[in-house]
Amino acid sequence: MDSSTPTAGSSYRPIPYRPRRMPVEESLRTAAWLSERMAQRRTVRAFSADPVDERLVVDAIAVAATAPSGAHQQPWTFVLVTDPDVRARIREAAEAEERRAYEGRLGAEWLAALAPLGTDEHKPHLTEAPFLIVVFAQRYYLDEGTGNKHKHYYVDESVGIAVGMLLTALHLAGLAALTHTPSPMRFLSEILNRPRNEKAFAVIPVGYPADDATVPDLTRKPLDRVLLRV
Numbered sequence: 001m002d003s004s005t006p007t008a009g010s011s012y013r014p015i016p017y018r019p020r021r022m023p024v025e026e027s028l029r030t031a032a033w034l035s036e037r038m039a040q041r042r043t044v045r046a047f048s049a050d051p052v053d054e055r056l057v058v059d060a061i062a063v064a065a066t067a068p069s070g071a072h073q074q075p076w077t078f079v080l081v082t083d084p085d086v087r088a089r090i091r092e093a094a095e096a097e098e099r100r101a102y103e104g105r106l107g108a109e110w111l112a113a114l115a116p117l118g119t120d121e122h123k124p125h126l127t128e129a130p131f132l133i134v135v136f137a138q139r140y141y142l143d144e145g146t147g148n149k150h151k152h153y154y155v156d157e158s159v160g161i162a163v164g165m166l167l168t169a170l171h172l173a174g175l176a177a178l179t180h181t182p183s184p185m186r187f188l189s190e191i192l193n194r195p196r197n198e199k200a201f202a203v204i205p206v207g208y209p210a211d212d213a214t215v216p217d218l219t220r221k222p223l224d225r226v227l228l229r230v
């Protein structure tokens with residue numbers, strides 16, 4: 001092979017990784033604390049108009065951006081939307097899509113699955129929560145100057161992990177969030193003027209819960225139903 005041809009491993013330059021080894025008691029304490037805090041997380045649909053310190057949201061996005069990703073390509077863009085006019089346009093377009101969904105596109109089985117959640121086509125949280133984070137998945141890399149493209153790998157998995165970390169970080173900061181996935185979501189690319197390599201992945205309103213917020217009375221599967229040992 002020509003010595004100038006890139007080969008697998010040719011740019012591999014590892015550096016040492018020596019995190020402190022945690023005493024197991026400390027790990028267990030941390031795990032118990034985290035597990036209790038995370039069990040309190042609920043998806044919230046009614047938000048307070050109380051302001052949220054933007055640093056909390058930016059810090060949570062910084063946590064999400066530490067997620068592992070396919071080939072470390074970090075194929076995500078987080079758009080933090082506060083402009084009331086932009087949010088009004090997002091709400092109008094989302095509600096138009098949701099109306100079509102609830103009036104037919106979802107179908108009876110899907111509607112039955114959603115019934116315990118009490119969702120419908122009204123999405124007031126899109127304008128009422130102090131922040132909207134619109135997460136975009138970069139389907140491929142695009143250099144907007146040259147038009148050069150290259151493939152991204154495991155995009156949905158990578159962005160899904162990042163969103164999970166985002167929701168965790170928001171919750172640990174005392175904030176509530178909703179993972180909203182209007183379908184189709186193309187209107188988000190148009191309104192937010194995103195390039196053609198990006199596809200909307202989720203819209204996440206963030207804020208404090210409204211004083212009179214309610215959540216569906218749901219329980220989580222016990223661990224012995226989700227954890228198998230072989």
Ligand code: IYR
Nearest residue numbers: 098114119120180181182183
């Ligand atoms: N996107 C719709 C419907 C919906 C779908 C699922 I799956 C949910 O868990 C909740 C809602 C909506 O946002 O109402």
